């Protein structure tokens with residue numbers, strides 16, 4: 001019959017109109033701002049920083065160790081981090097400055113994906129409108145910090161998984177991770193003693209590795225397939241074209257008083273040594289510590305120390321990976337635990353190598 005489809009449509013509309021007065025499920029519209037809808041657990045807007053204690057009670061609360069991986073991976077470059085230092089200029093694995101410009105952030109979640117320490121996560125907060133177009137959405141460390149309980153309240157499933165994983169990693173670290181140190185008289189040029197097996201899954205930087213080397217856009221990032229393909233190519237281009245980082249403490253201009261990194265005793269032979277360039281085969285964060293140490297076995301101490309580093313050149317230690325290794329080997333640097341991405345594994349291996357070579361740390 002002519003017009004029957006039109007009549008059917010009108011009947012459906014009438015049913016919904018009348019039904020909306022009696023059936024709650026038919027009420028899809030809410031009267032914002034009087035009413036608010038709870039976001040779904042997987043909803044994401046902008047990043048925030050997790051702290052394991054109450055940010056209002058203690059200054060050193062953040063889980064973040066200022067490794068700067070998120071800063072370098074953020075596509076629109078809206079994260080700015082400065083490493084905190086003690087009175088001697090040594091990095092203390094905490095950010096002095098951690099800013100995110102929400103007006104630039106595109107909510108892609110890449111920062112959260114690449115963080116090896118589960119220190120940055122995506123928030124549910126969406127009521128951020130502001131009349132200051134210049135700094136109104138520039139969020140500082142104290143505005144970004146939220147207790148872990150808050151993370152549990154907005155994303156209980158994800159937060160529980162993260163807590164379980166961190167507890168498991170902490171338990172693994174308590175077990176002896178390296179072979180006992182060799183006596184100080186052992187010749188330094190001998191191949192390093194094989195370290196205790198460390199499974200790839202125990203390595204906290206696995207996500208970073210895939211992102212830095214394999215370039216990954218998160219599966220749930222809000223892109224079309226064309227945008228995703230473009231982003232992948234862009235990241236690969238950036239990774240290939242990126243020049244070697246200087247051994248300066250920060251890659252961004254800083255208003256803080258400059259802190260001189262200890263001078264390295266780099267001889268011309270060192271500079272030309274292919275084992276000490278960023279093309280050295282172990283300078284690859286996709287390889288685990290065991291693989292890297294095997295590759296550098298039998299090589300000079302500076303080279304083995306270089307292989308023990310986290311291989312991200314994040315400069316949070318005050319050097320790049322090669323610079324830190326050379327400073328330790330030359331005795332200019334005494335602290336074996338400055339490598340954030342390498343964590344306790346790297347610290348233990350560095351200590352073992354130095355002690356075996358008769359260098360006290």
Ligand code: SF4
Pocket residue numbers: 063064065066067068069070071081114115116117118119120
């Ligand atoms: S990636 Fe590094 S700098 Fe960024 S939040 Fe995680 S620990 Fe902090």
Ligand code: SF4
Pocket residue numbers: 046047073074075076077078079100104105106107108109110111112
């Ligand atoms: S969500 Fe994306 S754009 Fe925003 S800070 Fe993180 S990496 Fe940068």
